Every structure is written in C-alpha cells, then in structure tokens.
Amino acid sequence: MSNPPLLRGVHHCHIQVHDIEVALAFYRQVMGFDIVPELAFWFEQQHDGPLMLQDQAKSICLALFVGDKKSNGIAFRCDALAFVHWQQHLHDCDIKVTRADHQVSWSLYFRDPSGNIHEITCYEYEAVAELL
Structure with missing residues (x-):
C-alpha cells in the first residue's frame, strides 16, 4: 500500500x-x-446544505447541513496533484469513493470504519479538471 498523499490542512467540518x-x-x-458569499449558491440550490460559513480570519470553515443524519465529518484540503493521488490511494486501500464536481471545487467522499463521511477537497478546479 502506498503512502497517503500530502494534505494541506482542514478546509471545513460538516455539521448536521x-x-x-x-x-x-x-x-x-x-x-x-458568516456565510461565504461565493459559495452561498450551494445552499440556494439545495436547501438542505451545505451552507458554508467562515470565521472572521477566514481560516476556519463550517458546512452546515439540515437534517439529523448521525454522521459528521471533516473535509481535508489538498492541491490538484494530490487530489488525483488521493483518488488512487483510496482506491488502492479498497475504500469506496464518490467523486463530485462542485463547479468551483472537486471533492472525494468516503466513510471511515464508524460511518462518518469525510472529504478530500481541492479548489484548484481547472487544474484538477485537466488531470482527470
């Protein structure tokens, strides 16, 4: 099994x-x-979320989802090349992955052994599109 690709920190946490x-x-x-203005369209399109919030320093983000799903999760950020490597790494680890094109970002969703849904996300949208 290969080493996990490099992460660049936590981008946001999912909160039900x-x-x-x-x-x-x-x-x-x-x-x-407060609401992240450039990502408000996600909540406007799907009224159950995510509603993206960020702190005043713009260093912490939260993704609010309406509902009572019992899973929460963390969205880890990475660069475009690492995103593609994460997709392969998770596949090599025999973990089911769902890839999503969010129009301004790309995400890989997967579950941990307890059922929490985690995410690898990249906002280098065009670069990821070229690599896929």
Whole structure:
C-alpha cells in the first residue's frame, strides 16, 4: 500500500443542524462566523446544505447541513496533484469513493470504519479538471 498523499490542512467540518436559521444565528452571534458569499449558491440550490460559513480570519470553515443524519465529518484540503493521488490511494486501500464536481471545487467522499463521511477537497478546479 502506498503512502497517503500530502494534505494541506482542514478546509471545513460538516455539521448536521435541525434548524438552519437557529444554527446560523448561533454561529454568527456566538462564534463570529458568516456565510461565504461565493459559495452561498450551494445552499440556494439545495436547501438542505451545505451552507458554508467562515470565521472572521477566514481560516476556519463550517458546512452546515439540515437534517439529523448521525454522521459528521471533516473535509481535508489538498492541491490538484494530490487530489488525483488521493483518488488512487483510496482506491488502492479498497475504500469506496464518490467523486463530485462542485463547479468551483472537486471533492472525494468516503466513510471511515464508524460511518462518518469525510472529504478530500481541492479548489484548484481547472487544474484538477485537466488531470482527470
């Protein structure tokens, strides 16, 4: 089995919420988060999420999803080349992966042994498209 490709940090955490308005008010007022304007279209298209929030320093992101799915997860970020290598690495580890084109980013979704859904994400959209 090959070594895992390089990650560049955590991009965002997935959080399941019962009421998007209550959650948004909490994360705004208590934590100082606000909606990421350039990603607001995701929530506008699919009203169950993700609603992407970021802190004032723009260093922490949260993806809010409406529902009571019992899984949460972490989205790890990487560059374009590592994204392609992650896809192969997860396949080599015999882990089922779903690849998604989000129009501004690419993601690989997979589950850990406890059923949590994690993500490898890359915002180098054009570079990934050329490599795939």
